[in-house]
Amino acid sequence: MKEKFIRFMSGRYGIDSFGKFTLILGVAALILSGWFDSFIFSVLAWVCVIYSYFRIFSRNVYKRAAENQTWLNKTYKVRSWFARQKNSASQRKVYHIYKCPSCRQKIRIPKGKGKIEVRCPKCSTTFIKNS
Ligand SMILES: [Zn+2]
Structure with missing residues (x-):
């Protein structure tokens, strides 16, 4: 069969x-x-x-x-949008996602490190964030 x-x-x-x-x-x-x-x-x-x-x-x-x-x-755009949402949802559990205040670059920071100084990899602006 x-x-x-x-x-x-x-x-x-x-x-x-x-x-x-x-x-x-x-x-x-x-x-x-x-x-x-x-x-x-x-x-x-x-x-x-x-x-x-x-x-x-x-x-x-x-x-x-x-x-x-x-x-x-x-359907590439729709499928990649869903993939991105899924990806960022899983990243949000372990990381904070911040935007650089001067160039809007997204920066990923591991959670639970307390107050840290973040340096933007794109424009080198530094800012303080709680992680
Ligand atoms: Zn920047």
Whole structure:
């Protein structure tokens, strides 16, 4: 059974970032169509799910990869924004982030060191901060 599936999937595209998105969108639309009893959402759900499966089983790997690349390029700003938020949230646990008063450069200072003098690496302004 597993071998049959592997043989069936060989040469087919499979799931990618864009495929995950269309699947999640499909499931979300399905849930919304249940909540609002909406025809539009249930059509959207089916379109997304069918399109997702079409891409997963597609043999035109190059075209699917190009679609995924377009998707990644178009969502680059949004994805990097989320990545930055996640990153700064994890940094905030260990560091204070201060802005240099003269050049607005962000400076990272480890927490729990008491009152320290901070020197801006960009413009060499010094200022006192509690860490
Ligand atoms: Zn500065």
